[in-house]
Amino acid sequence: MARRGSTVRNMKCTAFFLMLCLCLLLEGCEDRFMTGLIPEELGGWKADGQDGIYDRKTLYDYIDGAAEVYLAYDFQQVLARRFVKFDQPAITADIFHMRSSEDAYGIFSFEREAGDVGIGQDSEYAAGFLRFWKGKFFVSVLADRETPASREAVMGIGRAIADKIKPDGARPKILTFLPPKDLIPTSIRYFHQKSGLDYHYFVADKNVLGLDEKTDAVLAQYKMGKSKARLLIVGYPNANSAATAFDTFMKAYMPEARDTGVTQTENGEWAAAQVRGSFVMAVFDAPSREKADGLIQAAIAKLEVEDE
């Protein structure tokens, strides 16, 4: 019996050792894969020092202040490479590997401001700062200062990275429920958790919409004359969760509209909300009851078409 127990222990140790080796091997492969996505040199800018590689546990060591944003989007690993060139500003390229293409899109959408510059699946550039996403990767290339040469290098590094990332990734399906009429494309924000909503549009101090890592949410602005209304759509794991969240939201935010689903808020604008299946939709800051209701109905119509 004693010998058999010892053999079992040995087998367990061997299995653990093999698993450990496999994990280390896979991790090493991932590091090498990430490293291979970034050029060593471009336009006279050369990689400076060792690359930084950070995972979910060590991201705080690299990013001061924004790590939670990436963790909320199910970030896996980032590879950071700094480029230098004599008499020119340094350039930092960061490649963030997310668990899904939807989350790569999400982190891109989080602070999108400008139109596309044709790199990756969506991109923007301003003042020495290029952001884009492609596949499961979100990429940031930042020059310490913009010069004509650094701008060219930033774009070149971005293009080189985008070319190596294959294949393209799927966008979040919930985006298809956004009615296209009057939609401001650069205003679309995709997120999961309350912190994402708080950042873009504070609704309440408590989590009245029951947002968490299992929910998909999209917030977008719509041009309505001089006003900008916001449409929020939240997808829940099931209809029960959606109904519970809708109930909590209505009680907290627009209790007087429990029956009608539409109300005028204290700023003179209109809010509306509906629940359909596993989705809750809310409109904020519409200029009239008709506009608020119209946007909600348009979203419901899209949802019924797209979700079939």
Place this chain on the structure above:
Amino acid sequence: MTKDEHIITRRDFMRGAAAAALAAAVGFPTEAVAAAGEKSRVVLIRDPAVLDGKGKIDPSVLGHMLDEAAAKLLGKNRAAAAWKSLVKPTDMVGIKSNVWARLPTPPELEEIIRQRVVAAGVPASKVFCDDRGSLDKFRASTALINVRPARTHHWSGMGGCIKNYIIFSPKPSQHHPDSCASLATVWDLPVVKGKTRLSILVLLTPQFYGRGAHSFDPRYLWDYKGLAVSLDPVAVDAVGAHILRTKRVRHFGEDKPITPTTHIAVADRKYHLGVSDLSRIELIKLGWTKDALI
């Protein structure tokens, strides 16, 4: 959520009700009616000559600014007397700066503070300046001068004097939830508790909005050319947050979304570290007043 839990919503802001409670909850600036009690004093000093056309600091102008602000803050006629009232020759003085590469505490200012502390009688060997270096040195210190630039911060809304001590926490990330609401608890740790003699918020080129993984975008720095000094880290941060927000509104035409500066109001109302209501802050403005934004 419990059934009886009070929920504060955006509509409460629209109603303009319960401003103080709302400010505590989400950190929006408020001009709420002052509560009884002493005001905290903040001295804001600005000088257009402190930076040249290329953004280079003139140390002599900066030194003069700091001296004048310290004297005014402490009600002394001479800066030397002010510094002597802040530190004793027997002190071990740590200057807690900030090394964030894109907007660090200016080395010129670190050196000026070091000189003033030495001139006040503290042996040079007992004055050090550090950020993320040896925790043991900070543990051994008996007095701290807290100095860092003001900037928007992705998770706390603003990186200011309160947040500058987060590095003393055994686990900084534990303070990140709810917009870093619990940051003031760091000030209760033995390494810093009761040691801070002066808080200096550097407003030479503050950052009023940030983007990207590094929360940095050079477009959103501006030459404010100021320093804000106080004995109250909460008050000096409240002044800084107001200036950053006002600049944001002025620049964008609206208040762009940033994480609310909850931790400043919470540091006041929950942890009683200082005063966050502007109406309870005695703000003394010295020097250049153009576009002071407060």
